[in-house]
Amino acid sequence: xxxxxxxxxxxxxxxxxxxxxxxxxxxxxxxxxxxxxxxxxxxxxxxxxxxxxxxxxxxxxxxxxxxxxxxxxxxxxxxxxxxxxxxxxxxxxxxxxxxxxxxxxxxxxxxxxxxxxxxxxxxxxxxxxxxxxxxxxxxxxxxxxxxxxxxxxxxxxxxxxxxxxxxxxxxxxxxxxxxxxxxxxxxxxxxxxxxxxxxxxxxxxxxxxxxxxxxxxxxxxxxxxxxxxxxxxxxxxxxxxxxxxxxxxxxxxxxxxxxxxxxxxxxxxxxxxxxxx
Amino acid sequence: xxxxxxxxxxxxxxxxxxxxxxxxxxxxxxxxxxxxxxxxxxxxxxxxxxxxxxxxxxxxxxxxxxxxxxxxxxxxxxxxxxxxxxxxxxxxxxxxxxxxxxxxxxxxxxxxxxxxxxxxxxxxxxxxxxxxxxxxxxxxxxxxxxxxxxxxxxxxxxxxxxxxxxxxxxxxxxxxxxxxxxxxxxxxxxxxxxxxxxxxxxxxxxxxxxxxxxxxxxxxxxxxxxxxxxxxxxxxxxxxxxxxxxxxxxxxxxxxxxxxxxxxxxxxxxxx
Numbered sequence: 001x002x003x004x005x006x007x008x009x010x011x012x013x014x015x016x017x018x019x020x021x022x023x024x025x026x027x028x029x030x031x032x033x034x035x036x037x038x039x040x041x042x043x044x045x046x047x048x049x050x051x052x053x054x055x056x057x058x059x060x061x062x063x064x065x066x067x068x069x070x071x072x073x074x075x076x077x078x079x080x081x082x083x084x085x086x087x088x089x090x091x092x093x094x095x096x097x098x099x100x101x102x103x104x105x106x107x108x109x110x111x112x113x114x115x116x117x118x119x120x121x122x123x124x125x126x127x128x129x130x131x132x133x134x135x136x137x138x139x140x141x142x143x144x145x146x147x148x149x150x151x152x153x154x155x156x157x158x159x160x161x162x163x164x165x166x167x168x169x170x171x172x173x174x175x176x177x178x179x180x181x182x183x184x185x186x187x188x189x190x191x192x193x194x195x196x197x198x199x200x201x202x203x204x205x206x207x208x209x210x211x212x213x214x215x216x217x218x219x220x221x222x223x224x225x226x227x228x229x230x231x232x233x234x235x236x237x238x239x240x241x242x243x244x245x246x247x248x249x250x251x252x253x254x255x256x257x258x259x260x261x262x263x264x265x266x267x268x269x270x271x272x273x274x275x276x277x
Numbered sequence: 278x279x280x281x282x283x284x285x286x287x288x289x290x291x292x293x294x295x296x297x298x299x300x301x302x303x304x305x306x307x308x309x310x311x312x313x314x315x316x317x318x319x320x321x322x323x324x325x326x327x328x329x330x331x332x333x334x335x336x337x338x339x340x341x342x343x344x345x346x347x348x349x350x351x352x353x354x355x356x357x358x359x360x361x362x363x364x365x366x367x368x369x370x371x372x373x374x375x376x377x378x379x380x381x382x383x384x385x386x387x388x389x390x391x392x393x394x395x396x397x398x399x400x401x402x403x404x405x406x407x408x409x410x411x412x413x414x415x416x417x418x419x420x421x422x423x424x425x426x427x428x429x430x431x432x433x434x435x436x437x438x439x440x441x442x443x444x445x446x447x448x449x450x451x452x453x454x455x456x457x458x459x460x461x462x463x464x465x466x467x468x469x470x471x472x473x474x475x476x477x478x479x480x481x482x483x484x485x486x487x488x489x490x491x492x493x494x495x496x497x498x499x500x501x502x503x504x505x506x507x508x509x510x511x512x513x514x515x516x517x518x519x520x521x522x523x524x525x526x527x528x529x530x531x532x533x534x535x536x537x538x539x540x541x542x543x544x545x546x547x548x549x
Contacts, residue, residue, distance in 0.1 A: 017413075039445075040415070040445045040447060040448075041415045041416040041417065041444065041445045041448060042415050042416075084443075139314060139315050140314035140315055141313075141314050141315075166442055166443060167314075167361065167439065167442050167472070168314060168472070169312070169313040169314050169316075169472050169511040169512060170472060170474065170511065170512050170513035171313065171508065171511040171512065171513060172313070172314055172511060173472075174513065196444065196445045196446060196449075198446060199516055236445055236446065236447030236448070237445065237446055237447070238446035238447075240516060241475075241515070241516055241517045241535055241538075242516050242517055242520060244535050245517060245520075245535050245538050245539055245542070248535065248536075248539045249539060249542060249543070252539075252543070254546065262516055262519060262520055265520055266520070266523065269524070269542070272546060273545070273546065276546060276548070
């Protein structure tokens with residue numbers, strides 16, 4: 001469980017450009033949840049995320065993981081962080097060296113590391129032939145998968161991803177998210193996914209937390225949050241287009257539920273057609 | 278007009294990145310280029326203002342061959358570039374100074390510079406930010422400053438390489454609305470590179486690149502009909518287009534607009 005207790009964070013405290021990035025955040029995330037974190041640019045998403053593994057220290061309040069307070073490096077191996085453009089963090093000369101960097105810092109045995117390498121390569125669908133090649137010879141999508149693999153290989157209990165699919169083509173996006181979802185289901189880990197891609201959020205998460213102006217604006221199931229479309233749009237966010245389409249049908253008097261994903265839309269439309277006949 | 282004639286390019290002279298590309302971008306057009314990562318989109322973009330020159334073939338910008346080094350300034354002035362991350366493109370600390378940067382290099386007189394900067398900031402809806410620090414702006418605002426800096430040179434063409442990738446939905450809508458406005462009201466030709474098919478759908482013409490080849494070209498509605506080919510090229514149709522396509526609506530594949538989708542669904546529900 002992750003708990004944010006009255007978390008406030010202030011950048012440039014005491015300076016003329018002082019800025020409250022998080023204002024008294026109280027949140028509880030249960031083990032195994034898949035959370036979507038959304039909010040307009042500058043709402044505090046990245047600042048919140050950086051508190052989860054001690055990269056930032058609260059100005060006021062505290063962050064607890066499994067009832068332990070997060071201080072500095074205490075949760076380094078428990079919380080896996082994937083930042084925007086994670087391939088920019090790749091620094092080793094070979095794919096193999098890149099992958100063993102984390103596990104060696106954890107002092108895992110070489111045999112364990114080896115086992116994990118093959119597991120993870122298989123999981124992210126990178127061929128084992130790439131192990132000795134330079135990470136920089138990989139394609140964009142492969143580099144992204146390698147960067148994520150180098151976090152997953154440490155088997156973190158909490159996986160935090162800040163816009164993991166930015167800049168990828170649609171098929172690459174979909175495949176990365178499928179991998180993350182599979183990992184979530186297989187390992188029963190907690191996942192926090194920050195994204196601007198509303199459809200990506202709708203298709204994958206169980207719960208959405210909306211940040212706006214340094215505060216938690218909404219917190220609830222996908223259905224609860226997306227049913228407040230007007231408020232979301234007002235703060236610069238959006239709902240999936242398919243949701244808007246069914247919202248309009250409802251307004252026109254059709255007896256339809258709101259939908260958020262393509263699969264739901266198909267089922268609901270079939271139901272509507274059935275009703276008519 | 279920008280004309281690409283049999284353009285070939287490779288970074289390492291082993292692996293071709295652009296393969297015999299033949300394209301024309303006419304004045305006043307709004308063209309979108311889509312394709313998977315590594316398909317050659319950004320390489321193509323960099324050929325349009327001479328940042329890269331073809332290994333063989335020619336790129337001719339309003340009559341100037343980009344290989345002619347003596348005229349490279351004229352090419353760059355006419356073809357403005359905006360990249361994905363505005364942080365890589367903004368050079369000054371203060372908004373209006375950033376917009377004036379290119380004008381200073383072009384030795385535009387101070388009085389005129391002032392007028393042009395004001396006019397552009399006004400048009401882009403960021404005049405109130407003129408004295409602010411670039412660092413304080415939101416992503417969408419920064420991207421608008423980047424666009425302003427390019428517009429200040431009064432280019433005839435603008436090439437934008439995934440300009441909305443880092444923006445939130447509002448920022449994305451703002452930038453797209455701005456591009457539409459620049460195209461329709463100011464007659465600036467737009468070439469938009471994007472991974473968002475919803476954005477590509479707003480163009481008049483869509484070009485699909487795959488492994489350095491132009492594999493499809495046409496109106497978005499027409500291109501969106503090639504579902505299989507697009508998928509093989511790393512692309513997926515927008516959500517509602519897929520929804521309509523699977524319902525096998527007449528011309529369903531071309532539907533990208535919510536209202537249009539609602540109309541079609543109602544037709545089915547009412548059995549007409």
